[in-house]
Amino acid sequence: MTTGVQVRRRMGVEERRQQLIGVALELFSRRSPDEVSIDEIASAAGISRPLVYHYFPGKLSLYEAALKRAADDLATRFVEPREGPLGARLLRVMRRYFDFVDEHGPGFSALMRGGPAVGSSATNALVDGVRQAAYLQILAHLDIDRPPARLELVVRSWISLAESTALIWLDGRRIPRAELEAQLVHDFAALTAVSAAYDDEMATLLRRMLKDEPAEGPFTDLVGRLVALAS
Structure with missing residues (x-):
């Protein structure tokens, strides 16, 4: 029996990393990476800023991963x-x-x-x-x-x-x-x-x-x- 409450599916580590890279690339398509903050990436991905750092040790590492793609x-x-x-x-x-x-x-x-x-x-x-x-x-x-x-x-x-x-x-x-x-x-x-x-x-x-x-x-x-x- 369903309760009417939709349960949000939890992403795996690699899936979440790829999502964040995709979100960063989307933001980079509109503005220079230097102008895009981690807070913006976190907000667009629907997660908290600390959680972004859980998947990427620093701002530069996320930028490098996005630019590699x-x-x-x-x-x-x-x-x-x-x-x-x-x-x-x-x-x-x-x-x-x-x-x-x-x-x-x-x-x-x-x-x-x-x-x-x-x-x-x-x-x-x-x-x-x-x-x-x-x-x-x-x-x-x-x-x-x-x-x-x-x-x-x-x-x-x-x-x-x-x-x-x-x-x-x-x-x-x-x-x-x-x-x-x-x-x-x-x-x-x-x-x-x-x-x-x-x-x-x-x-x-x-x-x-x-x-x-x-x-x-x-x-x-x-x-x-x-x-x-x-x-």
Whole structure:
């Protein structure tokens, strides 16, 4: 027989930890981690402040756990089936990347720029991990295991450019997002082309990139735009 009183289910330790991480990430999507207090996280989770400290020894440990989940999510945005033209693949990657930036603006900004609450060696390692995951994914798309020095420079420079572009875009969103996504794919081709002018190995890679590019692909679009500017 029921008494009409609803009994609240008690969460296990790991379940509660994951809930708190999720609540923190939700708050970080609206404001920088430095501006979010433990009291706010506790209130949003429906528990007391001391109970938050039961699951996380300090404020920084909760921030690091939340940012680790965000970093893992961001790294997966670079995962793409290695099928079809490279330009289209990179465009899909950039769309997912900006999906994340759009959804987690303040948290993304804090993670990439650092700050008192997120500037620890652990969170710096998270950012480096995202960059390395992105780097390895791009090399996989190029079907290259041991990149020459110029290619490593191109790929790592492009990843840094994507980060900077996203951070600048968050400050007012003055340029249409879709244009920036396409521009970053063009940037990858442009960086490769400049490097190809100095290196035969990079020139071979560029020819391979463009060989399978369809007429409506982003790389072909870039070539058309450059030709139009030169005429």
